[in-house]
Amino acid sequence: MALQRQERERRAKPTRRGWSLRNYMALFMVVLLGVAGIAAFAVRNMAEMDAEQTAVADANFAAQTAAVEITKDFVLLEQTTAELAANPQVAAILSAAGSCGLTFSGGTFSQGHLDIISPDGYVRCSSQPLPKGPVYGLSDWLPVAIHTQTTAAPFLDPVTGQISAVVASPVGAGLGAVAAIVTLAPLGPSLAASLGGARHLEFMVTTKDSKTVLTRSLASARWVGADLEETSFARSGGGVERQDVDGTARLYAHFAVASTGWIVFAGADKAAALTAADQLSNRSLAIIVGGVGVMLLITSVVFRRIAEPVRRLSLVMRGSTSGDAVKAVGSTGATEVTNLAWDFDRLMATVKHELADRLIKEQNALVSERNYRQLFESHPQPMWLYDVHTLCFLKVNDAAVERYGYSSEEFLAMTIKDIRPPQDVPKFLELTAAPQPHYDKTGPWRHLLKDGSTVEVLITSHTTTFDDHEARLVLAEDLSESQRLELELHQSQARAEANAELSKAKDEMVSMVSHEMRTPLASIVGFAELLFTRKVTPEQRGEYLGVMLQEGRRLTALINDFLDLRRIEGGHLKMRYAPADIKALIKRGVALIADPDGIPIQIRVPYNMPLVRIDGDSIFRVVANLLSNARKYSPDGGSIVVGAGVVADMVEVYVQDQGLGIPADALSQVFRRFFRVDNPDRHGIKGTGLGLAICKNIVEAHGGTIGVESDGLGKGARFHFTVPLAQEAAQVGDVLVVEDDSGFAHLLQAELTGLGLSSTWAADAETAERLMIKKRARAVVLDLLLPGLQGEAFLYRLRTKHGSGIPVVVVTLKDLDPAESLVLHKAGVTAILRKGPGMAETAARMIAKALAAELVAS
Amino acid sequence: MRTRTPPGLQVLRTVVIADDESSMRLLVHATIESDDYRVVEAADGAEAWAMVQQHKPALVLLDVQMPERSGLEVLRLIKADPGLAATRVILLTAKAQETDIESGLIAGADFYLTKPFSPLDLLTRVEEALQL
Numbered sequence: 001m002a003l004q005r006q007e008r009e010r011r012a013k014p015t016r017r018g019w020s021l022r023n024y025m026a027l028f029m030v031v032l033l034g035v036a037g038i039a040a041f042a043v044r045n046m047a048e049m050d051a052e053q054t055a056v057a058d059a060n061f062a063a064q065t066a067a068v069e070i071t072k073d074f075v076l077l078e079q080t081t082a083e084l085a086a087n088p089q090v091a092a093i094l095s096a097a098g099s100c101g102l103t104f105s106g107g108t109f110s111q112g113h114l115d116i117i118s119p120d121g122y123v124r125c126s127s128q129p130l131p132k133g134p135v136y137g138l139s140d141w142l143p144v145a146i147h148t149q150t151t152a153a154p155f156l157d158p159v160t161g162q163i164s165a166v167v168a169s170p171v172g173a174g175l176g177a178v179a180a181i182v183t184l185a186p187l188g189p190s191l192a193a194s195l196g197g198a199r200h201l202e203f204m205v206t207t208k209d210s211k212t213v214l215t216r217s218l219a220s221a222r223w224v225g226a227d228l229e230e231t232s233f234a235r236s237g238g239g240v241e242r243q244d245v246d247g248t249a250r251l252y253a254h255f256a257v258a259s260t261g262w263i264v265f266a267g268a269d270k271a272a273a274l275t276a277a278d279q280l281s282n283r284s285l286a287i288i289v290g291g292v293g294v295m296l297l298i299t300s301v302v303f304r305r306i307a308e309p310v311r312r313l314s315l316v317m318r319g320s321t322s323g324d325a326v327k328a329v330g331s332t333g334a335t336e337v338t339n340l341a342w343d344f345d346r347l348m349a350t351v352k353h354e355l356a357d358r359l360i361k362e363q364n365a366l367v368s369e370r371n372y373r374q375l376f377e378s379h380p381q382p383m384w385l386y387d388v389h390t391l392c393f394l395k396v397n398d399a400a401v402e403r404y405g406y407s408s409e410e411f412l413a414m415t416i417k418d419i420r421p422p423q424d425v426p427k428f429l430e431l432t433a434a435p436q437p438h439y440d441k442t443g444p445w446r447h448l449l450k451d452g453s454t455v456e457v458l459i460t461s462h463t464t465t466f467d468d469h470e471a472r473l474v475l476a477e478d479l480s481e482s483q484r485l486e487l488e489l490h491q492s493q494a495r496a497e498a499n500a501e502l503s504k505a506k507d508e509m510v511s512m513v514s515h516e517m518r519t520p521l522a523s524i525v526g527f528a529e530l531l532f533t534r535k536v537t538p539e540q541r542g543e544y545l546g547v548m549l550q551e552g553r554r555l556t557a558l559i560n561d562f563l564d565l566r567r568i569e570g571g572h573l574k575m576r577y578a579p580a581d582i583k584a585l586i587k588r589g590v591a592l593i594a595d596p597d598g599i600p601i602q603i604r605v606p607y608n609m610p611l612v613r614i615d616g617d618s619i620f621r622v623v624a625n626l627l628s629n630a631r632k633y634s635p636d637g638g639s640i641v642v643g644a645g646v647v648a649d650m651v652e653v654y655v656q657d658q659g660l661g662i663p664a665d666a667l668s669q670v671f672r673r674f675f676r677v678d679n680p681d682r683h684g685i686k687g688t689g690l691g692l693a694i695c696k697n698i699v700e701a702h703g704g705t706i707g708v709e710s711d712g713l714g715k716g717a718r719f720h721f722t723v724p725l726a727q728e729a730a731q732v733g734d735v736l737v738v739e740d741d742s743g744f745a746h747l748l749q750a751e752l753t754g755l756g757l758s759s760t761w762a763a764d765a766e767t768a769e770r771l772m773i774k775k776r777a778r779a780v781v782l783d784l785l786l787p788g789l790q791g792e793a794f795l796y797r798l799r800t801k802h803g804s805g806i807p808v809v810v811v812t813l814k815d816l817d818p819a820e821s822l823v824l825h826k827a828g829v830t831a832i833l834r835k836g837p838g839m840a841e842t843a844a845r846m847i848a849k850a851l852a853a854e855l856v857a858s
Numbered sequence: 859m860r861t862r863t864p865p866g867l868q869v870l871r872t873v874v875i876a877d878d879e880s881s882m883r884l885l886v887h888a889t890i891e892s893d894d895y896r897v898v899e900a901a902d903g904a905e906a907w908a909m910v911q912q913h914k915p916a917l918v919l920l921d922v923q924m925p926e927r928s929g930l931e932v933l934r935l936i937k938a939d940p941g942l943a944a945t946r947v948i949l950l951t952a953k954a955q956e957t958d959i960e961s962g963l964i965a966g967a968d969f970y971l972t973k974p975f976s977p978l979d980l981l982t983r984v985e986e987a988l989q990l
Contacts, residue, residue, distance in 0.1 A: 514952075515923070515952040516952075518952035518972075518973040518974060519879050519881075519882065519952055519973060520881075521973070521974045522882060522885070522952070522973035522974035522975065523879075523881040523882060523885055523974075524974075525974040525976075526885040526889070526974060526975065526976075526977050527885060527888075529976055529977050529978065530885070530888060530889065530977050533977075533978060540888070543884070544888070547881045547884060547885070550881070551881055678925040678926075679925070
């Protein structure tokens with residue numbers, strides 16, 4: 001109930017961890033509008049400022065240009081008057097009246113006239129009709145101008161009555177002057193026409209002190225000659241913005257004319273400039289507004305295509321609307337959303353399907369479990385389940401309770417060992433320890449009932465799991481008389497088959513052996529007959545006898561090998577295991593096989609190699625056989641390496657050669673009896689074909705494995721086998737028996753045990769040394785003739801390392817001369833015994849006596 | 859392979875000895891040593907067949923159990939070759955079962971000797987075969 005309520009609440013009030021998409025959209029729009037507004041405002045301001053600055057710059061440029069133009073024209077006028085004044089005709093005109101003609105050209109000064117004037121102010125010659133009388137008689141500049149070049153302005157031209165300027169040059173010395181008189185009034189409009197341009201600039205030229213207006217472009221009549229201080233221009237304040245003659249606001253710039261010092265003002269219409277700026281800023285604004293509009297449109301479309309379908313999808317998921325997500329989302333959704341809806345629908349379909357499926361399965365399982373339980377409970381034959389690891393009963397059926405007499409509870413407290421007679425338990429445990437097949441039918445087994453009687457049953461079992469136990473379900477079937485007979489028949493058949501197989505194998509063996517023996521025998525018999533019946537040369541006799549001897553030996557080796565193999569295979573060869581130093585053993589093997597003229601055989605055994613537990617003679621035979629093979633199958637004398645190393649909990653010994661090698665298909669067969677690699681490269685190499693089979697048997701008797709690798713013909717081979725490590729015994733015991741004859745060593749150990757002394761056997765002196773280093777023995781029985789290091793050398797080292805305290809009894813076959821005996825006695829041996837019947841017992845007694853004496857002494 | 863050719867310019871008949879055991883080749887060779895024919899030795903079945911093809915011998919002494927090609931295989935090849943119709947074959951084997959003898963004779967061997975054999979017996983057989 002609580003769960004349902006929670007579920008309802010969850011549906012009603014979906015958790016809000018943040019804003020909905022709709023809110024984010026709204027915020028986005030508001031921010032967008034705000035940014036657009038600010039942008040528009042900024043654009044407008046910047047456009048206006050920019051427009052004003054541009055207008056002022058234009059005015060400034062115009063004022064400069066005007067000033068330069070005016071200056072240029074004055075310079076021209078000066079040149080013109082000076083040239084004219086230098087003309088002798090002008091002086092002639094002044095001194096004697098004559099006809100003359102002048103033309104005026106004033107550039108910017110569109111109106112004006114050129115006059116030749118006498119000192120008394122009369123005009124003698126002019127570019128216009130001659131005025132009557134001394135018109136310039138009262139002009140201030142004339143008295144100066146008849147002597148020096150003069151520029152003067154302004155003055156009221158008596159000829160035109162206009163405010164004018166004059167440029168005059170003297171003719172001779174006081175003879176008169178040539179004067180260019182220009183009217184200033186047209187200058188303003190002329191400047192405006194040539195420089196005013198699109199800005200509708202106003203031009204105004206004032207005197208040097210910028211007080212008197214000389215000319216102006218707008219409403220030229222007004223202000224001219226007036227004092228500027230009195231006008232709205234001055235009154236509208238300083239700075240660039242002033243009112244012009246019409247009261248219009250203008251942006252002014254000014255510049256001085258170089259020659260006269262006049263000031264040229266140029267003023268741009270502020271309103272016109274701003275209008276342009278406004279147009280620009282309005283266009284920008286239109287773009288911004290358009291952009292924002294498009295964005296809002298896109299946003300709203302996106303919102304409609306994502307947010308709304310998602311909202312509807314989420315409603316479907318929450319279950320508050322119909323379960324069809326695709327329908328709910330509709331066709332307006334974006335592709336991704338529609339896909340999501342599809343996926344959601346598919347997911348829902350799968351979930352529903354699986355739920356239904358599971359429900360059905362669970363129901364089926366329930367039904368079948370019930371069926372099985374019934375089958376198990378009411379089965380007429382005893383059945384039980386047991387744990388394969390603990391062997392405990394997990395469940396028994398009614399039939400089992402009835403047949404065996406134990407109650408169900410009693411069964412569950414027992415293991416399946418308990419229902420077997422004690423004598424059958426070891427066999428049973430051995431069987432269960434091995435991996436069992438999934439399904440198995442075995443028997444007959446004897447089972448023990450609660451009343452002590454036994455029954456014979458056939459067991460059918462298979463592996464299963466029960467309550468997380470790895471279990472086995474067992475059906476125990478009473479053996480009926482007919483079944484028993486059938487079983488016996490079956491077993492005898494199986495035995496007969498096995499016998500037949502064995503006998504067939506034996507037959508094959510006999511056939512093989514007889515074949516192998518026939519060839520050497522044929523040589524021996526054949527050559528013997530030849531020698532017996534023919535006259536042969538001494539050379540031939542030698543040759544034939546050599547072959548006979550060689551083949552005879554081969555036959556002997558074959559018979560020996562074969563018998564050994566039979567003994568080992570039949571388990572008749574008694575292995576006597578003892579700790580052994582594998583390096584010493586390998587060294588002896590190498591010494592036996594090594595060819596003094598060939599490449600030395602390399603030995604690679606780590607320095608601190610642990611001792612192995614082996615039958616020394618047998619393993620020596622394996623090593624010698626592998627080494628001899630390596631030599632035999634390396635006819636070109638390639639290098640041979642023999643080594644050992646610890647691999648896992650075993651010691652691996654290997655023999656590697658670079659000889660003829662073994663083809664891949666023969667690798668698995670080389671350990672088979674009489675198998676020999678059949679290749680022309682080894683036809684001359686003799687062998688019985690039994691050596692490796694013997695090696696395999698010896699190694700396997702040690703619990704090891706033997707194998708071979710080869711990269712193929714001509715690539716050499718690597719044989720390797722493993723033997724177990726010697727267990728690190730707590731101690732060597734009282735006596736160390738150093739004896740290579742395993743039989744005698746065994747006898748000695750038995751005698752020592754009889755006297756209550758423990759002992760360890762070392763088959764060679766090297767092993768004995770290693771054992772002494774680890775665990776000191778209290779006494780030593782020593783043979784002198786040992787396979788590697790000799791007994792005498794061992795004794796010497798023993799005394800050097802461990803002092804003279806350890807009693808040593810020497811038992812040997814060696815004939816010792818008096819000097820040798822003396823040396824031994826000097827080394828402190830307790831006794832020297834000659835090996836023979838009863839000597840094992842004597843040696844044991846002497847050791848016991850020496851140890852007892854030592855005990856008393858201490 | 860060893861060939862022992864006597865002096866002179868006679869056209870000699872050839873005998874091929876095929877056995878993988880050198881001691882057996884030596885024994886057979888020593889047994890049938892004669893000035894009347896020259897002896898060629900082969901150490902395996904393949905070499906034996908090559909020798910037979912090369913020398914077209916009057917007689918082949920074939921060990922049954924040889925590497926490369928067994929004696930029976932070489933025998934079959936000889937019998938299948940019309941150019942070798944005159945070649946006689948004596949089989950030598952360490953196998954002693956009846957069935958082996960049968961299969962050897964069925965394949966067309968002229969004589970059959972089981973190891974160990976008497977050299978005198980062998981010589982008789984060789985002479986018989988060469989007179990056939």
